[in-house]
Amino acid sequence: MTTQETRWQGIPEDETELEEFVRDKLAEYYRDGKPPWDTDVSPPELTALVSGEAALSPGRALDLGCGTGTNAVYLAQNGWEVTGVDLIDDAIDQSRRKAAGAGMPVQFLAGDVTRLDALDVSGPFDLFFDLSCYCGIPPHRRDAYAEGLTRRAAPGARLLMFGYGFGVFDDDYTGVTADELRDRFSGWELIDVTPGTNPFVTNWFTLRRDA
Numbered sequence: 445m446t447t448q449e450t451r452w453q454g455i456p457e458d459e460t461e462l463e464e465f466v467r468d469k470l471a472e473y474y475r476d477g478k479p480p481w482d483t484d485v486s487p488p489e490l491t492a493l494v495s496g497e498a499a500l501s502p503g504r505a506l507d508l509g510c511g512t513g514t515n516a517v518y519l520a521q522n523g524w525e526v527t528g529v530d531l532i533d534d535a536i537d538q539s540r541r542k543a544a545g546a547g548m549p550v551q552f553l554a555g556d557v558t559r560l561d562a563l564d565v566s567g568p569f570d571l572f573f574d575l576s577c578y579c580g581i582p583p584h585r586r587d588a589y590a591e592g593l594t595r596r597a598a599p600g601a602r603l604l605m606f607g608y609g610f611g612v613f614d615d616d617y618t619g620v621t622a623d624e625l626r627d628r629f630s631g632w633e634l635i636d637v638t639p640g641t642n643p644f645v646t647n648w649f650t651l652r653r654d655a
């Protein structure tokens with residue numbers, strides 16, 4: 445984690461400057477090569493939800509912070525109608541190439557997951573997937589993220605989220621806890637928290653929208 449920890453230096457306090465700072469740092473990962481969170485393999489927590497014994501019926505899915513599209517393509521291959529959103533243009537370009545190579549009709553949009561109203565993202569969605577996106581969003585934008593998903597969630601929709609714990613990165617805002625999700629996601633129930641297998645604090649959170 446040394447590269448991730450030391451990269452985030454000189455973090456501004458101004459909210460607008462902080463958003464620009466986060467965008468620039470995320471873009472650096474793609475300019476430098478493959479980001480550390482992009483393994484090209486869908487995690488077992490997602491595959492269990494999509495193709496396990498208690499799999500959800502395919503519907504509409506929104507991949508938030510979709511990166512290079514690995515999980516969006518996997519969902520599409522399993523019968524889901526998928527939209528992927530990422531802040532970084534290079535990530536979206538790679539996503540579109542990956543989906544085209546797999547012959548999967550996934551919609552990829554470059555934009556801010558906390559400003560879905562500015563994008564062509566309309567609900568309802570049955571599944572939201574977030575692989576370490578929310579936990580890196582500046583705190584002043586997190587309510588907008590939750591509200592955007594809530595307005596687009598079908599009754600009973602699931603949100604599967606992977607998040608780092610606080611203290612993994614060298615800043616005072618990256619991270620997420622179960623208590624925060626309970627507070628921010630009005631109209632949702634946190635139905636599962638499963639610790640990750642990383643050598644530092646991570647968790648998989650599953651939330652369900654009220655019927």
